[in-house]
Amino acid sequence: MIDKDSQAPWLPRVPHPADSATLPIYMVIFFFLGLAGFATHGLSNGREALVIASIVSGVFFTCFLILFAIY
Numbered sequence: 001m002i003d004k005d006s007q008a009p010w011l012p013r014v015p016h017p018a019d020s021a022t023l024p025i026y027m028v029i030f031f032f033l034g035l036a037g038f039a040t041h042g043l044s045n046g047r048e049a050l051v052i053a054s055i056v057s058g059v060f061f062t063c064f065l066i067l068f069a070i071y
Contacts, residue, residue, distance in 0.1 A: 017071050027067045035061035 017023060037057030041050060 023067060023071055027064055027071065030064040030067065034058075034064055065068050 034057050037053055037060055041053035041057055
């Protein structure tokens with residue numbers, strides 16, 4: 001039988017990452033880094049520079065989207 005007087009040991013609540021004050025700051029930083037990468041994509045002349053700039057801007061926008069999904 002289960003004793004009604006016994007208290008189950010509850011684990012402490014772990015805060016969600018969205019509770020952090022730095023998460024929106026990181027979102028803004030990655031968003032503007034993605035815009036900067038996209039701007040360098042338009043300013044670059046060589047084919048290799050276009051590939052590198054598109055990869056960099058894609059990575060920064062992906063980081064932004066992941067943080068947005070967490071938030």
